[in-house]
Amino acid sequence: MSTDTDADADDESTSKCGASSVSEAETESSSSGSKCGASSSETGDDSKCGASSSDSSSGSKCGASSSDGDSSNEQEVGATIDDFDADPGQLTAVGLGPGHAEGMTERAKTALLEAEHIVGYTTYIDLIPDEITEQADELYDTPMCGEVSRTEEAIDRTLAGNDVAIVGSGDPNVYALAGLALEILESKGATATMVDFDVVPGVPAAQSCGARLGAPLVNDTVSVSLSDHLVPMPEIESRLHAVAKESFTITIYNPWSRKRRENFQKCCEILLTHRDEGTPVGIVHGAGREDERVMITELGELEDLGESEIIDMTTTIVVGNEETYVWDDRMVTPRGYETKYDY
Ligand SMILES: C[S@@+](CC[C@H](N)C(=O)[O-])C[C@H]1O[C@@H](n2cnc3c(N)ncnc32)[C@H](O)[C@@H]1O
Incomplete structure (x- = not known):
């Protein structure tokens, strides 16, 4: 079973941000205590970093709150646009797709090559081909720190005059940081046009995983995240019932973690109150990554699989509708053509 440090995006803070042990906090501090400039990997020396005063970029203290096990401080936004005297650079939220380099769009590769700084969770930075990261002046990665401090770091670097890419798996608009970037920009008194904000889409996990399962998504589909880091579980339950x-x-995104066992069990219960236990379910772990695994099963079997290696925080689960069927190891959801055409 993968550990919680394998988490994607918003799960990092659910799992280990505000680290519970001193050693975790030390790891964070040593690799990512940057305040716009002190990056973990510098590949060039001409970057423009820092606000106009020596320590005014005070919000991006990734790891600073970890030593006492309190992650709340990292939610504070620090420097405002008034603290920077440079012309702002470009900020681009780049979706990397599922994981392998071939799964990245050309536009994503170009955006990364054009960025002076690339900011992201360590797992995502590691997914970027070396020939791209080698072109960047600076890489700023945080192993297990929160998405708020990392996003603010990217924004502060942009306000300091750098062209910055903030990366994430899949698409930046799917349970990811594009919205947070705009919210933080707004809170700093900036505008999206002031920093030339752009979003480069990537293939979301639902589509990468759907592709591995056959054709389960060709009709109306709804995503639900089981992460109760930002949405309380009663609200998630209510959404699950409705869908x-x-x-x-x-x-189903963010289906399982050690801290989220009960959410997964509750999800299975809710699904079974509305759907037949024979409903086809596809499980894809690590789509497009070295540890990819694919399984097609039935809804009645799902809860027990929660404790198996295939379901963790890099897994997406596809639950078919009442018309979905399995044909020759493929999930098929009819689009409805059969109601109009003979074939
Ligand atoms: C915070 S969400 C990020 C989603 C991402 N922005 C997207 O567009 O796919 C993280 C969740 O996405 C799903 N996920 C991300 N990458 C995946 C992959 N390669 N294979 C299967 N699921 C993945 C998992 O459900 C994981 O818990």
């Missing part, structure tokens, strides 16, 4: 009782295919 499961209708004829949607459901993609």
